[in-house]
Amino acid sequence: MRPELLADFEKTFPSGTVIRMSMRRPAEGFSVTALFGPSGCGKTTVLRCLAGLERPQKGRIEFDDQIWFDAEKKLCRPPQSRDVGLLFQDYALFPHLSVEQNIAYGLRGRAGKGKSGPAAELLERFQLHGLAHRLPHEISGGQQQRVALARTLARRPKLLLLDEPLSALDGPTREELRLELRNLLADAGVPVVMVTHEALEAATLADYVVVMDQGRVRQEGPMAEVFSRPADAAVARIVGVETVLHGRVIATKMGMATVAVGEAELLVIAPQLPADEVDLFIRAQDVALAPTPPSTGSVQNHLRGRVLTLVPEGPLIRVILDCGFVLTALITTRARDELVLREGDAVIASIKAAAIHVVPRPHAKGNRQ
Amino acid sequence: MDWPAVGLTVQLAFGTAAILLVLGLPVAYWLATTRRRFKFVIEALVALPILLPPTVLGFYLLLALGPRSPLGSMVLSWTGTAIPFSFTGILAASVVFNLPFAVRPFTSAFAAVNRRFLEASWCLGVSPTATFFRIALPLAWPGVLTGVVLSFAHAVGEFGVVLMVGGNIPGVTRTISLVVYDQVQALDYAAAHRTASVLLAFSFVVLCATFATQRRVLPI
Numbered sequence: 237m238r239p240e241l242l243a244d245f246e247k248t249f250p251s252g253t254v255i256r257m258s259m260r261r262p263a264e265g266f267s268v269t270a271l272f273g274p275s276g277c278g279k280t281t282v283l284r285c286l287a288g289l290e291r292p293q294k295g296r297i298e299f300d301d302q303i304w305f306d307a308e309k310k311l312c313r314p315p316q317s318r319d320v321g322l323l324f325q326d327y328a329l330f331p332h333l334s335v336e337q338n339i340a341y342g343l344r345g346r347a348g349k350g351k352s353g354p355a356a357e358l359l360e361r362f363q364l365h366g367l368a369h370r371l372p373h374e375i376s377g378g379q380q381q382r383v384a385l386a387r388t389l390a391r392r393p394k395l396l397l398l399d400e401p402l403s404a405l406d407g408p409t410r411e412e413l414r415l416e417l418r419n420l421l422a423d424a425g426v427p428v429v430m431v432t433h434e435a436l437e438a439a440t441l442a443d444y445v446v447v448m449d450q451g452r453v454r455q456e457g458p459m460a461e462v463f464s465r466p467a468d469a470a471v472a473r474i475v476g477v478e479t480v481l482h483g484r485v486i487a488t489k490m491g492m493a494t495v496a497v498g499e500a501e502l503l504v505i506a507p508q509l510p511a512d513e514v515d516l517f518i519r520a521q522d523v524a525l526a527p528t529p530p531s532t533g534s535v536q537n538h539l540r541g542r543v544l545t546l547v548p549e550g551p552l553i554r555v556i557l558d559c560g561f562v563l564t565a566l567i568t569t570r571a572r573d574e575l576v577l578r579e580g581d582a583v584i585a586s587i588k589a590a591a592i593h594v595v596p597r598p599h600a601k602g603n604r605q
Numbered sequence: 606m607d608w609p610a611v612g613l614t615v616q617l618a619f620g621t622a623a624i625l626l627v628l629g630l631p632v633a634y635w636l637a638t639t640r641r642r643f644k645f646v647i648e649a650l651v652a653l654p655i656l657l658p659p660t661v662l663g664f665y666l667l668l669a670l671g672p673r674s675p676l677g678s679m680v681l682s683w684t685g686t687a688i689p690f691s692f693t694g695i696l697a698a699s700v701v702f703n704l705p706f707a708v709r710p711f712t713s714a715f716a717a718v719n720r721r722f723l724e725a726s727w728c729l730g731v732s733p734t735a736t737f738f739r740i741a742l743p744l745a746w747p748g749v750l751t752g753v754v755l756s757f758a759h760a761v762g763e764f765g766v767v768l769m770v771g772g773n774i775p776g777v778t779r780t781i782s783l784v785v786y787d788q789v790q791a792l793d794y795a796a797a798h799r800t801a802s803v804l805l806a807f808s809f810v811v812l813c814a815t816f817a818t819q820r821r822v823l824p825i
Contacts, residue, residue, distance in 0.1 A: 289724050315727040322728040328721040332743050341739075342729030391730055 239263040241395065241427065245295030245305065247281055255451040257282045261427060261444065263300045263395070268421060268428045270442035270459070272435075273474055278451040279431045280325075283397050286429060287322045288315035299395060321393030325400040327384035329372035335359070335383050336368040342391045358386040362420070378409045385417075389424050396421070398430040402437055414440050415596060435476045439463060439517060440595050447471050472520075472554065478564035479518040492589065498560040503536045504592045515595045520554060520566035522591035525575060526584045536589040539563070543581045546572070553577075557585055606799065607784045613692070614761055614780040621699040621760035622753050625707035628700070629752065633711030634737060638723065651708045654701065659765020666698050666770050695771035695778050702766045707756040714748020715741055751815055758811040762804060 241263045247255045255278035261269050271279040284290040286297065288304065291312050297305040304313045315322075329338050340355035359365050362382040367375055372383065381401065388396065401417060402410045418441050421428050432438050438445055439459060446456040454474070455467040462471070463480045472478065483495035483502065493506035495514060504516065529538050541559035548554075553572045555565040563585055567575075577583065632651065636644055654662060670688040671677045681687050688694040718741055726736040742749070764782040771778025773787070781800060788797035 287724075287728055289728070315724070316730050316732060320728060322725070324721055324725060326721065328719070328725040330722055330725070330740060341726070342731060344730075387729065 239300035240298070241286075241300075241429075242296070242298040243282070243286060245285060245292035245297060245307070247278075247285055247290060247292040253278070253451060255281045256453070257285070258453060259446055259456060261429070263427060265427070266422050266425050267444065268418075268430060268442040269444045269446060270438040271429065271431045271446050271448055272438045272442075273433065273448035273454075275433055277448045279433075279448050280399055282448070283322070283399055283429065283431050286395070287320050287397055288313055288318050289322075319394040320397055321388035321391065321395070322397045323384055323388050323399060323401055326404055327372075327380050329380055329384055329387075331372055334369050334371060335364055335375065338372065338383055339364075339386045339390055341387060354390055358390055361423075362386045376409075377405045378413055381405065381413060381417075382420075385420060394426055396424060396426050396428045398428060400431055400433070401441075403432075403434075417441065435463070436517065436593070436595070439480050440515065445475075447474055449474055472549075476519065478520040478554075478566075479516075479523075479562070481516040481518070481561055483514050483516055485512050485514060493594070495594070500539055500560050502539075502587070502592060503589045504594045505589050506594050513596070517593040517595070518563065518587060518591065520564040522587060523563060523565035524586045525555065525565055525567055525571070525577070526586060527575060529584050530586070533586075534588070535586045537587040537592070539585045539587070541583055541585050543577060543579050543583060545579060546577065557583065559585060606803070607779075607781070609776045610779050610781050610784045613776070613778075614782075617692075617696060617699055617763075617767075617780060618757045618760040620696050621703050622707070622757040624696075624700050625703060625756045626749075626753055629704065629707040629711050629756075630742075630749070633708045633752075634715050634741060636708070636712045637715030637718075638720070652705050654703070655705050659702065659763075660769060662702060663698065663766045663769025666701065666766070670694060670697060670770070689770055690772040690774060690778060692771075692777060695767045695780070698766045698770040699760045699763055702763060703756040703759050706759045707752040710748050710752035710755060711745070714745035714752070717748070718744045747818065751819065754811060754815050758808055762808060 241261045244258045294307045445459050445462045447454045455471045481497045483497040485493050486496050487494040495502050539559040541557035544556040544558050557563045672681050672687045722740050726740050773779050773783050785800045
């Protein structure tokens with residue numbers, strides 16, 4: 237049997253809030269699981285229970301053949317004996333220690349020090365060599381994140397836990413580091429469980445999503461599946477971005493790119509694309525529907541599709557379309573009545589180029605240069 | 606100046622501060638980091654000497670340390686000396702009486718250390734004890750220093766408990782503050798003035814240094 241991380245537990249806070257978690261994930265090889273949900277849904281608590289910083293009241297946590305927590309046997313391993321690395325949201329770099337001392341902190345004895353030790357190697361790998369003797373407050377947010385990650389990886393954990401890894405960074409830095417982070421994680425080659433409340437972050441970093449809301453798991457599955465087929469309206473609202481597509485850039489011209497998604501081609505805005513493979517994100521409210529292709533207009537993308545399902549959501553209707561790929565549109569009930577839309581009908585879906593968010597596809601393991 | 610009394614006082618104050626540093630740090634660290642609900646009982650016990658009259662504390666210490674008490678008789682049979690009316694006696698009394706002046710600043714210093722740093726250390730495989738010495742103590746040291754200085758200075762000026770437990774024996778338990786009392790009783794105001802002004806100046810300088818360090822006026 238493949239080694240597994242099994243987490244099946246319940247944590248009750250004195251206030252009465254209950255957090256329930258139940259998931260099985262691989263405990264070997266690189267994979268990124270996102271615990272995704274709105275603030276206060278309990279995802280950070282789950283992460284802290286996995287790390288051993290919180291103790292659930294019921295259930296069990298197993299990692300491969302180790303029992304980390306078992307309520308019935310009254311067993312709870314402390315964080316020190318769990319082989320986990322936890323990257324805190326605010327990084328928690330020790331303010332009185334230099335960059336190098338922070339990275340070497342968890343290394344036993346003198347192994348970490350010296351010019352050829354693991355700490356020096358990590359400084360090199362994380363492009364921090366010039367900063368070894370600086371204090372944490374003397375380096376930038378992006379650099380702090382790399383130091384924190386290097387410190388966590390120095391002990392070669394078997395499971396990596398990330399708490400909102402990009403939320404402490406400002407906009408442009410965040411964009412830049414999102415891709416870099418995935419590559420650094422892939423290099424580590426261990427399973428990652430990551431907490432995030434941002435759809436884009438989950439979509440670009442993770443390959444498996446566990447959607448949480450109000451202390452419970454609402455849906456879980458491969459990232460593309462959960463994002464394109466939310467189990468219910470609540471999950472759809474939580475994930476926000478309904479359509480996630482993988483495409484290949486076939487042409488670029490004057491800041492625009494043509495991306496092939498299956499049979500279809502989409503025109504998108506792409507100032508600079510370092511990769512051929514891209515992820516496209518389309519929100520349902522940005523997709524307009526019409527019975528025939530409009531003869532004129534500013535909208536660049538028109539796709540022929542067929543209505544798969546109609547899901548009423550109050551004054552709105554979620555229309556799931558088959559355009560060669562699954563595309564979700566959100567229209568008003570009135571628009572549906574005007575279009576006389578039924579399941580199986582052919583429609584034209586229109587999307588403005590500017591409404592398609594393009595993110596270079598992170599290098600998967602194996603195809604890095 | 607009564608130099609034997611000065612020497613005795615300095616010994617008492619150093620001893621008190623040193624013992625409180627060793628005893629008080631673990632208590633304070635526990636108080637600052639525990640999530641147990643009954644910790645308020647320990648907090649109240651530590652703070653008791655602030656409220657209790659020195660006579661009450663001294664009276665109970667005499668009973669607890671006296672030759673007829675279990676502790677007192679044990680020490681008497683081991684060392685052949687009784688604790689009350691000895692230097693050991695006033696040192697023990699001074700430690701108990703100064704407990705809040707050390708533990709409370711220590712506790713607030715540890716409480717001000719972001720718990721994330723401790724958790725990060727644990728998650729990096731470092732034991733709770735090693736985390737205390739490598740993270741908590743270096744980050745809390747200005748507060749720890751304040752506690753040590755305050756308990757030292759307070760021990761210098763201690764009067765009531767030292768009188769109750771030590772009994773004002775010259776060269777054994779008579780500290781400077783007792784000397785002032787004796788000088789005033791003997792109507793030797795000139796001598797009392799000399800001794801008292803030294804104590805006053807000392808206390809003022811110590812407090813100035815402490816507050817200046819806290820406000821970062823004086824770099825340390």
